[in-house]
Amino acid sequence: MYELKPLSRDAIPGALAKAERYRLLNEPWQAESICRDILAVEPENQAALVMLVLALTDQFDQGISIQEAHQTADKLWDRYASAYYRGIVFERHAMALFRHGDFRAGPAVYALIESAMQWYQRAQAIRPPSNDDSLLRWNTCARFLRRTPHLVPAAEIPEPVLSE
Numbered sequence: 001m002y003e004l005k006p007l008s009r010d011a012i013p014g015a016l017a018k019a020e021r022y023r024l025l026n027e028p029w030q031a032e033s034i035c036r037d038i039l040a041v042e043p044e045n046q047a048a049l050v051m052l053v054l055a056l057t058d059q060f061d062q063g064i065s066i067q068e069a070h071q072t073a074d075k076l077w078d079r080y081a082s083a084y085y086r087g088i089v090f091e092r093h094a095m096a097l098f099r100h101g102d103f104r105a106g107p108a109v110y111a112l113i114e115s116a117m118q119w120y121q122r123a124q125a126i127r128p129p130s131n132d133d134s135l136l137r138w139n140t141c142a143r144f145l146r147r148t149p150h151l152v153p154a155a156e157i158p159e160p161v162l163s164e
Contacts (some may be wrong), residue, residue, distance in 0.1 A: 004037070004040070006037075006040065006041060007037045007038060007040065007041050007125055008041075009041055009108065011046065012038055012041065012042065012048075013015075015037065015038050016034075016038065016048060016051065017035075017066045018034055019031040019034040019035055019038075019051045019055070020051065021047075023051070023054060023055055023058060026058075028054075028055040028056075028058035028059050029059065030055060030091055031051060031054075031055040031058075032052060032055040032059070033049050034051075034053060035048045035049075035052035035129050036052070042088040044075070044077075046076060046077060046078070046160070047051065047152050048154060049073075049075050049076055050076065050081065050085065051080070051107070053069055053072045053073050053085045053088065053089065054070050054088070056068055056069040056072065057088060057089055057092035058092075059094070060092055060095075060096035061099065066093045069089040069093075070086065070089055072084075073085040073086045073088075073089055079126055079130060080123050080126050080127055080131075080134075083122040083123035083126070083134075084120070084133060084134050084137075085122040086119040087115075087116045087117070087119030087123060087134065087137060088116070088137070089116075089118035090112050090113070090115040090119060091112070091113065091116035091140075091141060092106075093112050093136065094109045094112035094113045094116065097109050097112065098148075105150045106150060106152065107111075107151075107152070107153060107154035109152065110152060110154075111144070111152055111154070112153045112154075113141050113144060113145060114150075116137070116141055117138050117141045117142070117158065118133070120134040120137045120138040120141070121138065123126050123132075124155050138147055142164075154160075
């Protein structure tokens with residue numbers, strides 16, 4: 001097959017900027033590839049790990065696995081960032097399922113949104129001063145659940161009544 005060409009360390013700042021640009025251009029697979037090139041040179045580069053989490057979650061609509069996004073968020077050193085981006089993973093997975101699922105996906109979407117909200121609460125408890133990002137995300141999730149009252153936990157779905 002083809003052997004990948006290594007990125008030089010001096011090119012990392014520019015590569016990060018390109019990855020962000022590709023995400024904004026709705027080309028997350030390009031951003032993902034660039035992040036992987038950066039991480040091949042600097043495996044613990046926190047900015048590349050964050051960008052990779054976001055690029056992976058941008059691709060949930062195309063069937064990208066949630067597991068790798070969680071594993072990548074776990075590599076973040078900062079406890080706040082790790083909790084915040086775990087919330088992002090759950091929220092974006094819920095939204096992808098909501099967009100592409102049918103009526104049976106409701107309980108799963110609800111559970112994923114609740115998981116996201118729990119991670120945002122954890123992040124909020126340890127957030128840096130003047131950083132309300134986790135609060136903003138929590139509010140977005142709460143508003144989503146308010147706007148979609150048909151989404152309920154699985155336990156609240158009535159059992160069908162079968163007539164004889």
